Amino acid sequence: MVAKIPNGGSGLGQRSGSCGGLVAYLEKEVQGQWFSLDREDVSAGEVVATLDANKRNLNRDADKYYQVVLAPSQAELRHIGSDPEKLRAYTRTAMEQYAANFGKGIEGRDLVYFAKVEHERTTNHQDRAVQVGDVARGQAKAGPQTHIHVIVSRTENLVRYTERKQAGEMDRKNPYHLSPLTNHKNTQRGVVTGGFERKQYSEQVEQAFDQLFGYERPLTETFRYAHAMQHGSPEECAVLRAQVLREEYQRQLALQTTQSPQQQAVPESVTHEKRRVRGLRL
The missing domain is CATH 3.30.930 (BirA Bifunctional Protein; domain 2)
Structure with a gap:
């Protein structure tokens, strides 16, 4: 908006x-x-x-x-x-x-x-x-x-x-x-x-x-995120990007709960994101 x-x-x-x-x-x-x-x-x-x-x-x-x-x-x-x-x-x-x-x-x-x-x-x-x-x-x-x-x-x-x-x-x-x-x-x-x-x-x-x-x-659609990406400090931008990664990972996990067991293999891209999120201090 x-x-x-x-x-x-x-x-x-x-x-x-x-x-x-x-x-x-x-x-x-x-x-x-x-x-x-x-x-x-x-x-x-x-x-x-x-x-x-x-x-x-x-x-x-x-x-x-x-x-x-x-x-x-x-x-x-x-x-x-x-x-x-x-x-x-x-x-x-x-x-x-x-x-x-x-x-x-x-x-x-x-x-x-x-x-x-x-x-x-x-x-x-x-x-x-x-x-x-x-x-x-x-x-x-x-x-x-x-x-x-x-x-x-x-x-x-x-x-x-x-x-x-x-x-x-x-x-x-x-x-x-x-x-x-x-x-x-x-x-x-x-x-x-x-x-x-x-x-x-x-x-x-x-x-x-x-x-x-x-x-x-989603966080990426908020005014706070858009304003920070344009005017915020590098530290503030890094924190928000980390939150976006965590939000996406949680969305993927929620999606898996609605899938059949055959569909629940975690994509490599999500596994990679999970490792990155775990390494970030939020």
């Missing part, structure tokens, strides 16, 4: 104005069929109008919204059969984690967001195969490619904020401005308190998928 929050930029990456351009772009595969916390089949026009209206006390050049991309792996998609209903339920769970990650005591209903499930992805300039000339840019990628785009307002839900304030449930003068791109992480002092821990969010949405759908995730 990849949970990505794109940085800003020009074109569709520019977030200081209306979200209309991004919404129009995300209509390319199928029109409509947006969903939110508690609604289905929302039109693109309503998405733009609602998100653009949910802002207060933001400078002209300030970000007004953000995008969250949730991209299950092909193994995860096979596990749930690429079921759109399950993906919508998962998205709502992921956005609950998004709200909680700010450390401000808010929930998914304190956000304004709309999401859409897409089933196709094409190659771009960042793909290695495009860079080396093996495939052309814009070519459809093979296999299950279902993913979710979420557009979420930077400002907390103003309707709910106003209702809670009028009911005396809070005394905050202004609504929260929520940026997942802040460099603050669980800060307790200063102008910005709370913040947003992006690494923690990636792990949380991964664990949410596993719990929601009973997915038994």
Whole structure:
């Protein structure tokens, strides 16, 4: 599971104005069929109008919204059969984690967001195969490619904020401005308190998928493993590789218990792995 929050930029990456351009772009595969916390089949026009209206006390050049991309792996998609209903339920769970990650005591209903499930992805300039000339840019990628785009307002839900304030449930003068791109992480002092821990969010949405759908995730599919292989120390990488070997050996042993006696001869490759695992200090 990849949970990505794109940085800003020009074109569709520019977030200081209306979200209309991004919404129009995300209509390319199928029109409509947006969903939110508690609604289905929302039109693109309503998405733009609602998100653009949910802002207060933001400078002209300030970000007004953000995008969250949730991209299950092909193994995860096979596990749930690429079921759109399950993906919508998962998205709502992921956005609950998004709200909680700010450390401000808010929930998914304190956000304004709309999401859409897409089933196709094409190659771009960042793909290695495009860079080396093996495939052309814009070519459809093979296999299950279902993913979710979420557009979420930077400002907390103003309707709910106003209702809670009028009911005396809070005394905050202004609504929260929520940026997942802040460099603050669980800060307790200063102008910005709370913040947003992006690494923690990636792990949380991964664990949410596993719990929601009973997915038994191999270590090599975890965010922790991928992050360590890219940024970890040699010692940390060695420990994780040893754990992968042990996990594979245990999987092979479990597989043998389901086989007939004639099938239970241990392959030489597994015997070799067993020797390597025994020699590693975990």
